[in-house]
Amino acid sequence: MAGKWGSCGRALNSPWPSLLRNCYGQPSQMVHGQFLRKCDIKLKCRTLAGLPEVRNKVSFAKQRFSTWQSTVDPKEMKKFQLLAHKWWDEQGQYAALHSMNDIRVPFIRDSALNLRNDPHLGSPLSGMKILDVGCGGGLLTEPLGRLGASVTGIDPLEDNIRTAEVHAAFDPDLAKRIQYKSCALEDIVEEASEQFDIVVASEVVEHVADVETFLKCCGDVLKPEGSLFITTINKTQLSYIFGILVAERVLGIVPAGTHEWEKFIAPEEVERLLESNGFSVKTVRGMLYNPLFGSWSWIENTSINYALHAVKSSTQEHLDPHEASQDVEKEESQTEAGVRTAG
Numbered sequence: 129m130a131g132k133w134g135s136c137g138r139a140l141n142s143p144w145p146s147l148l149r150n151c152y153g154q155p156s157q158m159v160h161g162q163f164l165r166k167c168d169i170k171l172k173c174r175t176l177a178g179l180p181e182v183r184n185k186v187s188f189a190k191q192r193f194s195t196w197q198s199t200v201d202p203k204e205m206k207k208f209q210l211l212a213h214k215w216w217d218e219q220g221q222y223a224a225l226h227s228m229n230d231i232r233v234p235f236i237r238d239s240a241l242n243l244r245n246d247p248h249l250g251s252p253l254s255g256m257k258i259l260d261v262g263c264g265g266g267l268l269t270e271p272l273g274r275l276g277a278s279v280t281g282i283d284p285l286e287d288n289i290r291t292a293e294v295h296a297a298f299d300p301d302l303a304k305r306i307q308y309k310s311c312a313l314e315d316i317v318e319e320a321s322e323q324f325d326i327v328v329a330s331e332v333v334e335h336v337a338d339v340e341t342f343l344k345c346c347g348d349v350l351k352p353e354g355s356l357f358i359t360t361i362n363k364t365q366l367s368y369i370f371g372i373l374v375a376e377r378v379l380g381i382v383p384a385g386t387h388e389w390e391k392f393i394a395p396e397e398v399e400r401l402l403e404s405n406g407f408s409v410k411t412v413r414g415m416l417y418n419p420l421f422g423s424w425s426w427i428e429n430t431s432i433n434y435a436l437h438a439v440k441s442s443t444q445e446h447l448d449p450h451e452a453s454q455d456v457e458k459e460e461s462q463t464e465a466g467v468r469t470a471g
Contacts, residue, residue: 199342200284200312211383212287215265216295224381224417224424225267225331228359231415231424232330232435233271236357239411239437240326243355251276256325259349261313262332266292266306272328273305280324286310313345320349326357333360333398334391340401347405352442356407359415359435363392366431379419395434407438 211221218226241252248254254276260269263281265288273279283289289310296303309316327346336342346356361371368389375381399409415433417424 198312199314199336199338199345212265212285212291215267215288215291221383222265222267223422225264227417227422228330228415228424229268229271231426232268232357232359233275235413235435235437236272236326236328237275239357240355243353243439248276253277257323258326258328259320259324261327261329261346262335263292263308264288266295266308268328268330269306269308270296270299270302273302277305277326279306281306281308282311282313282316283308284310284312313342313349317345317348322349322351322354324349324354325351326355328357330357330359333358333393334387339393339398343398343401344405347402347407347440350440352440354440356402356438356440357435358398358438359433360398361387361392361433362431363389363394364431367392367433370432375417375419381417381419395430395436398436399438402438406441408441409436409438411435411437 214220215222217223237252240256252275253272256277258272258277258279260266260272260279260281263269263283266281269279269281269292281289281292283292289308292308296306296308327350329342329346333339333342350356361367371392372387372389376384376386395412399412402409412430413435414427414430415424415435416427416429417433
């Protein structure tokens, strides 16, 4: 998963020497990141303070969207915490994600261009705002930025965001078009309502705690007629054999334990959830990874991996079910009144 949740913020525990001191001037190992991320610290740390003193001077922040089901699975967080520094090793444990860019970036680019009438040569996605959900170390965020888009990458794991920021800093021009935030998707729904032209959730859906809530949030931050792109793994016998047994336990393409077959989801189920949340699914394409060549290709069969493109309905077209039901009842009442009048 690239696709991590708490309120948007900066990590207090950085793996790089230059970032080993937090914003209060203390060594990062002296504070407990998981504890402090959920709090507003009122203590001015001029001197080292013991944990009991810190607790006494801490006020807990009010959690936004407290009525929402969280999309973040703590078990998934632990898995990716161990690999946060390995995102940009193209021959390492994320090699398959690096090579996936060869097909997923053109898929996003070409599908988006088919919906716009003014492509910019050289920067085909110029003027578009993209949200990369579960961005990890920025493997997909950066190539989308190079196509001219303004890209926001979010990830609940702060170490992933640190890795992404450090790597983007090597290209100052690219860094101007990219921003990263350590937060969950539901944490930014209010501030980013209908703000993005494109939302990308690549290799994320199979790691979230609540798929329906996750997809609803994707729709909330998309502009009307905006595009949602998903790549994930189908829930079939083949996906268990090749996605878990072969990929994880035999070939070691991804670390053992990365995926849980129970969390895989069929494209039909994704399509049903999207349509109930005001989307129209335009494309579903099968994907196949060749471990011998380390490359991906498009196939007709969606039994293992697949990519999906959906478009959010315009505001005029999309009514919530209650409103739609009221409209139907109103039309039926008007029809019955017309029949009585004619009689």
